Amino acid sequence: MQTPTPDAASGHPAAPSFPESSPHEPQVRPWELELLISGAVVFSLLQLPGWVDGQYYRTRVHADGGTFLGAMMLYVYIKVALYTLIIFFLTHLAARGYWVGLIGLESVYPRGINWDNTTYGPVSTELYRRWMGRIQSQIDAADRFCSVLFPLAFSLVSLCLYSLLVMGLLAGVAYLASKGMGVPAAFAPVFLGVGALLAVLPAMLLLLDRRYGPAAKPDGPAHRGLRGLAAAVYYLSAMPAVGVMFITLYSNARRGMRRPMLMAGVGLLFAYVFAHDVMIGYGLLRVGGSPFYPDEAGEMAVTGAFYADQRVPGEVRERAPFIQSEVIEGPYVRLFIPYVPMLHGESLPEQCPGVRPVNEGGVRIGRAVPVEPGRTGALLACWTRLQPVALNGKPIAPAFRFATDPETGIRGIVAHIPVQGLPAGQNLLTVARAPRTAESRRRRPEKPEPSYIWFWL
Numbered sequence: 001m002q003t004p005t006p007d008a009a010s011g012h013p014a015a016p017s018f019p020e021s022s023p024h025e026p027q028v029r030p031w032e033l034e035l036l037i038s039g040a041v042v043f044s045l046l047q048l049p050g051w052v053d054g055q056y057y058r059t060r061v062h063a064d065g066g067t068f069l070g071a072m073m074l075y076v077y078i079k080v081a082l083y084t085l086i087i088f089f090l091t092h093l094a095a096r097g098y099w100v101g102l103i104g105l106e107s108v109y110p111r112g113i114n115w116d117n118t119t120y121g122p123v124s125t126e127l128y129r130r131w132m133g134r135i136q137s138q139i140d141a142a143d144r145f146c147s148v149l150f151p152l153a154f155s156l157v158s159l160c161l162y163s164l165l166v167m168g169l170l171a172g173v174a175y176l177a178s179k180g181m182g183v184p185a186a187f188a189p190v191f192l193g194v195g196a197l198l199a200v201l202p203a204m205l206l207l208l209d210r211r212y213g214p215a216a217k218p219d220g221p222a223h224r225g226l227r228g229l230a231a232a233v234y235y236l237s238a239m240p241a242v243g244v245m246f247i248t249l250y251s252n253a254r255r256g257m258r259r260p261m262l263m264a265g266v267g268l269l270f271a272y273v274f275a276h277d278v279m280i281g282y283g284l285l286r287v288g289g290s291p292f293y294p295d296e297a298g299e300m301a302v303t304g305a306f307y308a309d310q311r312v313p314g315e316v317r318e319r320a321p322f323i324q325s326e327v328i329e330g331p332y333v334r335l336f337i338p339y340v341p342m343l344h345g346e347s348l349p350e351q352c353p354g355v356r357p358v359n360e361g362g363v364r365i366g367r368a369v370p371v372e373p374g375r376t377g378a379l380l381a382c383w384t385r386l387q388p389v390a391l392n393g394k395p396i397a398p399a400f401r402f403a404t405d406p407e408t409g410i411r412g413i414v415a416h417i418p419v420q421g422l423p424a425g426q427n428l429l430t431v432a433r434a435p436r437t438a439e440s441r442r443r444r445p446e447k448p449e450p451s452y453i454w455f456w457l
Helices: 030-045 048-060 065-108 122-132 135-181 184-212 221-236 239-252 258-279 341-351 373-386 438-443
Strands: 332-338 389-391 394-396 401-404 411-418 426-431 451-456
Touching: 030 065, 048 065, 065 135, 065 258, 135 184, 135 239, 184 221, 221 239, 332 426, 341 373, 373 401, 373 411
Parallel strands: none
Antiparallel strands: 332 411, 389 394, 389 426, 401 411, 426 451
C-alpha cells in the first residue's frame, strides 16, 4: 500500500500516486474502435428488420403457391440472421463496455477488492473471494469473451446465408421439375424432399465414417465412397467459407451445456420468427386477448384494414378489400379487391373452365403482349361471380377494371360505386372472400365469412 509523502511547499500530505494505466490495458487502444464499430453496427442493424418486413410483404402479394414457400423461407432465414447479428453485437457492446469499466477500476484501485473493509462474515468472505478472484482475471475473461463473439456471430450468419444459397438452388430445381412434370403443385414436395435428403447427408456421413472408416482399405471402394460423400458434405456445409473458424470454436469449446444451449438458441430464434412474423402476421396464432372483447366481430366491427386512410403507411394487407375512408365525401365509393395468386390463381381456372390464362407468367423478356378484350372480359366476369358484392344487403354488379394499388403495389380489380340515392348515415358493403379450390373446401367445408365494410355519408 502506498504511503502519502509530505508536500514540500505546504507540509501537508500529498495525494497518493497511482499507475497511469492498467497492465492489462493494451498500448494500442483498439477497443475504442471496437466500441464505435459495435455501436454503429447495432444502430444500423436495428433499422433493417422493419425494412425486410416491408420488402417481404410487398413480394408475397405477387407469389403463388411455389414461389410463396421460397419467399417465406428466405424471409425467415434473413430475419434469423439479422436477429443473430443484433443479439451478438449488442452483447459485444455491453461486454466490451464492462471490460473498459474493469480496466478503469483497476487503474484507480490496482489492489482490487479490499476484503478487510467489507462487512461480510468470514465464511462469506472466503467463498466470495475464491469465486470472484482477482480483478485481472475478470478483465482477461471479459476480453476473451468479446474476442470469441465476433467469429461466432460471423460463422452462424455465414451458415444461414450459405444455406439460403443452397435453398435457392433447390427452389430452382423444384421449379424446373414441377414445370417439366406439368404439375405446379409438385413444387413443394420436390423442394422439401430434396432439402430433407441434403439435411440427412451429414448424419449419414458421420454414421458410415465411424462405422466403416477405420476398416476401409485406402483407395478401396468403401474408402472412395466415404471420400466422395465427405467431399459433398464439405461443400454443402459451407466448410470452404467458415470451416476453419467454426470448427476452431467448436473443437475448443468446453463440453457440457454450451453447445446444446447455442443450438437451442438458434432454434428458438427460428421458432420466434416463424411464430411472430409468419403465424401471427397471417392471423393463424393469437396471443392474449380479452374474454369479453371479440377477436373477430364480423358484421358488428369497423375494421381499419378496410379503409385506405386508416392503414399504416406502406402496410400490405394482401387479402383485405378496402375503400377510401369510413366517411365518404365524394360521389363514389372506390372499392378495391386484391388479387391473391395462391387463391385466385388456382380457383379461377378450376371453377371457370372456359377462362384461359391471359399471360404465361414466369420470366418474360420484352414488352407484354396485349390480350384480346374477350379473354379479359371473361376473366372479370368469372372473378366477380365468384366474389360477389352486396350494398345494404342487395347484390350489385359494379363495373370492375384491373388496377394496381400505387401505395403497396397490390394488383386487383377496382370499381367506383355511386352514392347518389343511398340513405344518409351508415351503409354496408359486403364483399365475399377470395374463392377457394375444391381441395381447400374439402379440408375446410365451413364457408368463410365475407368482409363487412361500413361507411357513412
